[in-house]
Amino acid sequence: MIPEPAVWAIILLPLGSLALIAFVIRPFFNRAARLSGYITILALLGSLALSGWALKSALGHEGPIGFTLHPWLTLGGPTSATGFTFRVGLLLDPLSAIMLVVVSGVSLMVQVYSQGYMRGDPGYSRYFAFMSLFTASMLGLVLARNLIMLYVFWELVGLCSYLLIGFWYHRPAAAAAAKKAFIVTRLGDFGFLLALLYLYFHRASFVAAGLDPFDIADLHRAVATGAIGGMVVTWLAVGVFAGAAGKSAQFPLHVWLPDAMEGPTPVSSLIHAATMVAAGVFLVARLYPVFVASQMAMNVVAVIGGFTALFAATMGLVMNDIKRVMAYSTVSQLGYMMLALGVGAPVAAIFHLFNHAFFKCLLFLGAGSVNHATGTFNMQFMGGLRRVQPWTYATVLVAGLSLAGIFPLSGFWSKDEVLVAAWRGGTAFSQVVFWLAMAAVFLTAFYAFRMMFLTFHGQFRGGVEAEQGGHASGEHRVHLAESPAVMVFPMVVLGIAAVVSGFLANPVVDLGPIPKHWFAEFLGGALGETHPQKTSLGVAVVSMLVALGGIGLAWAMYGTRVLSPQRVGRALRPLHTLLTQRYYMDHLYERAIVSRGFYKGACQALEKFDDNFVDRAVNMVGWFSRNTGHSVRRLQTGQVQLYGVGIVLGIIVILAVYLIGQ
Amino acid sequence: MEPLQRFLIVSAVLFATGLYGALSLRNVVVVLMGIELMFNGVNVAMVALSRYVVPATLAANPGSATDSALRTVLTGQVFAAFIITVAAAEVAVGLAIVLALYRSRETVDITDASSMKQ
Numbered sequence: 001m002i003p004e005p006a007v008w009a010i011i012l013l014p015l016g017s018l019a020l021i022a023f024v025i026r027p028f029f030n031r032a033a034r035l036s037g038y039i040t041i042l043a044l045l046g047s048l049a050l051s052g053w054a055l056k057s058a059l060g061h062e063g064p065i066g067f068t069l070h071p072w073l074t075l076g077g078p079t080s081a082t083g084f085t086f087r088v089g090l091l092l093d094p095l096s097a098i099m100l101v102v103v104s105g106v107s108l109m110v111q112v113y114s115q116g117y118m119r120g121d122p123g124y125s126r127y128f129a130f131m132s133l134f135t136a137s138m139l140g141l142v143l144a145r146n147l148i149m150l151y152v153f154w155e156l157v158g159l160c161s162y163l164l165i166g167f168w169y170h171r172p173a174a175a176a177a178a179k180k181a182f183i184v185t186r187l188g189d190f191g192f193l194l195a196l197l198y199l200y201f202h203r204a205s206f207v208a209a210g211l212d213p214f215d216i217a218d219l220h221r222a223v224a225t226g227a228i229g230g231m232v233v234t235w236l237a238v239g240v241f242a243g244a245a246g247k248s249a250q251f252p253l254h255v256w257l258p259d260a261m262e263g264p265t266p267v268s269s270l271i272h273a274a275t276m277v278a279a280g281v282f283l284v285a286r287l288y289p290v291f292v293a294s295q296m297a298m299n300v301v302a303v304i305g306g307f308t309a310l311f312a313a314t315m316g317l318v319m320n321d322i323k324r325v326m327a328y329s330t331v332s333q334l335g336y337m338m339l340a341l342g343v344g345a346p347v348a349a350i351f352h353l354f355n356h357a358f359f360k361c362l363l364f365l366g367a368g369s370v371n372h373a374t375g376t377f378n379m380q381f382m383g384g385l386r387r388v389q390p391w392t393y394a395t396v397l398v399a400g401l402s403l404a405g406i407f408p409l410s411g412f413w414s415k416d417e418v419l420v421a422a423w424r425g426g427t428a429f430s431q432v433v434f435w436l437a438m439a440a441v442f443l444t445a446f447y448a449f450r451m452m453f454l455t456f457h458g459q460f461r462g463g464v465e466a467e468q469g470g471h472a473s474g475e476h477r478v479h480l481a482e483s484p485a486v487m488v489f490p491m492v493v494l495g496i497a498a499v500v501s502g503f504l505a506n507p508v509v510d511l512g513p514i515p516k517h518w519f520a521e522f523l524g525g526a527l528g529e530t531h532p533q534k535t536s537l538g539v540a541v542v543s544m545l546v547a548l549g550g551i552g553l554a555w556a557m558y559g560t561r562v563l564s565p566q567r568v569g570r571a572l573r574p575l576h577t578l579l580t581q582r583y584y585m586d587h588l589y590e591r592a593i594v595s596r597g598f599y600k601g602a603c604q605a606l607e608k609f610d611d612n613f614v615d616r617a618v619n620m621v622g623w624f625s626r627n628t629g630h631s632v633r634r635l636q637t638g639q640v641q642l643y644g645v646g647i648v649l650g651i652i653v654i655l656a657v658y659l660i661g662q
Numbered sequence: 663m664e665p666l667q668r669f670l671i672v673s674a675v676l677f678a679t680g681l682y683g684a685l686s687l688r689n690v691v692v693v694l695m696g697i698e699l700m701f702n703g704v705n706v707a708m709v710a711l712s713r714y715v716v717p718a719t720l721a722a723n724p725g726s727a728t729d730s731a732l733r734t735v736l737t738g739q740v741f742a743a744f745i746i747t748v749a750a751a752e753v754a755v756g757l758a759i760v761l762a763l764y765r766s767r768e769t770v771d772i773t774d775a776s777s778m779k780q
Contacts, residue, residue: 638777639772641684644684
């Protein structure tokens with residue numbers, strides 16, 4: 001059994017790495033910046049080892065392992081009727097144990113890769129400091145037992161994504177993207193905050209039952225025993241889901257994620273795989289009993305998830321930027337996870353999160369590797385890279401097949417579970433989202449292989465030099481070769497994970513030391529899903545065929561060019577324009593809401609108010625004082641006797657008042 | 663008419679005469695004289711009240727003081743003595759100001775000394 005200090009150390013190791021880099025390396029040894037990378041990797045190795053220990057402890061333990069609760073903040077005295085004590089503590093259960101391994105493992109791979117990718121960057125130390133904080137925040141979020149503590153780490157994750165997306169802050173696009181990510185996720189976080197406040201106002205019903213409203217385990221108990229129920233639970237769940245939708249880039253708050261590409265590629269990789277976007281899915285899974293108690297909230301989650309899965313996938317079809325294709329793919333896959341949660345299959349959701357973390361991280365690292373060679377992210381100027389980058393090609397191919405859901409790669413297993421859960425959901429909503437998800441399977445396979453064909457097949461189309469008209473600047477240069485070993489190694493590790501993680505984690509038959517369905521059994525108990533999902537051969541075969549159809553269409557259009565993409569694009573011009581313009585959602589937000597609604601509407605109204613009321617009030621005060629002074633000044637004659645008369649009259653008045661008063 | 667009333671009437675007449683002189687006449691020296699008259703009016707009132715009112719008030723509370731002590735309560739008289747002293751000092755200062763005023767302005771008209779308004 002893992003002792004409490006060791007669990008704290010999982011968070012504190014990367015936090016210590018941040019402190020060491022920020023307060024020692026950067027001020028004093030900035031010439032030895034490479035130390036920062038080594039420190040981060042060492043800290044994460046420690047975290048990963050401890051996470052493994054934590055997982056082992058959770059496996060051997062029935063139910064969640066609760067650690068000591070530490071009083072943090074006491075309001076109004078602990079004994080008074082209105083007083084309230086906030087407690088913080090750690091909660092280690094199967095869900096957090098699995099998340100710990102995913103987060104620290106993927107983050108470790110990304111840090112190793114960054115050694116190569118970020119080499120020579122002037123902000124090298126800063127980069128690793130932020131990455132350490134990012135990982136520490138996510139690990140803290142996963143381990144938090146208290147919702148307030150979870151919220152603190154939640155916001156820290158948001159802060160780190162801001163810092164890292166805007167890492168190259170001297171580029172205006174990066175600064176704008178960072179701001180956008182921060183503000184859009186903040187809209188969702190506001191819902192989460194309202195949910196927390198709502199919980200605080202309903203604390204009386206918890207206190208009456210001897211429970212702490214912010215303690216996650218107590219919250220589960222309160223829902224189970226009916227201490228809270230009805231609309232309270234629905235509002236609570238919807239508020240929490242708003243926060244989760246912001247972080248996990250669900251419609252209509254998905255717009256920040258594609259723009260987040262402005263950060264360094266390993267950052268995108270980490271954001272998309274393990275840290276930022278996984279937080280939303282994790283939060284819903286964490287409070288899953290609350291969602292289950294409200295069918296309305298479940299339907300909201302399912303429909304938003306299913307819609308996002310399809311909606312984002314359509315936009316992925318037409319993007320030319322390789323990272324944007326993957327960004328929409330992430331939004332779409334997060335939609336799958338949400339819809340799985342919404343149709344009552346949290347195990348499938350977390351299983352998909354687990355597999356997605358590996359293959360999506362790998363896809364991004366592959367995109368970075370391709371960029372390393374060509375200097376561009378625009379797929380129209382790539383092509384033929386499989387000959388010069390065989391390792392990158394092989395690993396990205398594995399990840400792409402996994403993303404498309406091809407047997408027997410990891411994506412197949414988890415996507416299949418999600419589809420089966422929707423198919424068997426039993427409500428009208430789950431039927432609808434099943435067909436949405438099935439359509440998204442086709443589109444996913446298509447855009448994944450469109451990306452593969454455009455990037456790795458055919459002839460090389462000139463890279464950054466062709467893109468910029470023959471004169472590439474010094475920073476980006478075509479350099480057709482395989483990336484250094486330090487970048488290839490993590491990709492191979494993740495590639496192996498993308499192959500085996502699905503089958504080994506949740507095998508359909510007993511595999512020696514790994515029992516059948518152990519992932520579902522292990523996680524199911526913690527999430528209140530006692531009977532594991534049965535696999536459905538029919539759904540699996542159909543989804544495989546649909547995915548193969550998508551790959552086939554991509555091959556026809558971009559591999560052999562039997563179907564000319566230009567002609568298809570022309571034939572479907574209105575649709576094509578709608579998709580390349582991203583459904584005009586960014587236009588709607590930036591032009592209509594921000595520019596017209598906010599700047600022209602709200603800000604101008606406020607400006608008018610400021611001019612007409614606030615400024616005028618200030619001017620009136622000044623005018624009044626000046627004019628009063630003007631008239632009163634005449635009384636100041638300098639004639640002592642006149643003052644004397646004033647004094648006498650004053651005394652008479654006072655005396656008169658006194659006498660009348662008597 | 664009681665003796666106290668007579669004293670107070672004299673006091674009031676003195677005070678009012680002084681007040682009128684201080685507020686209405688233009689010669690600074692006469693204004694100072696008016697102020698002196700007001701002081702004296704106050705003095706008369708103090709001594710009279712000390713003589714007639716204070717012993718009566720104390721006598722209304724038997725046991726608060728002995729009979730011999732009652733006859734020697736001289737608070738008002740002491741105040742009057744102080745006022746006379748302070749008034750003398752004040753006149754000295756006042757006349758010095760009058761002299762200074764006369765030297766700089768060649769006038770003792772109080773309405774000409776209006777530079778205080780700046």
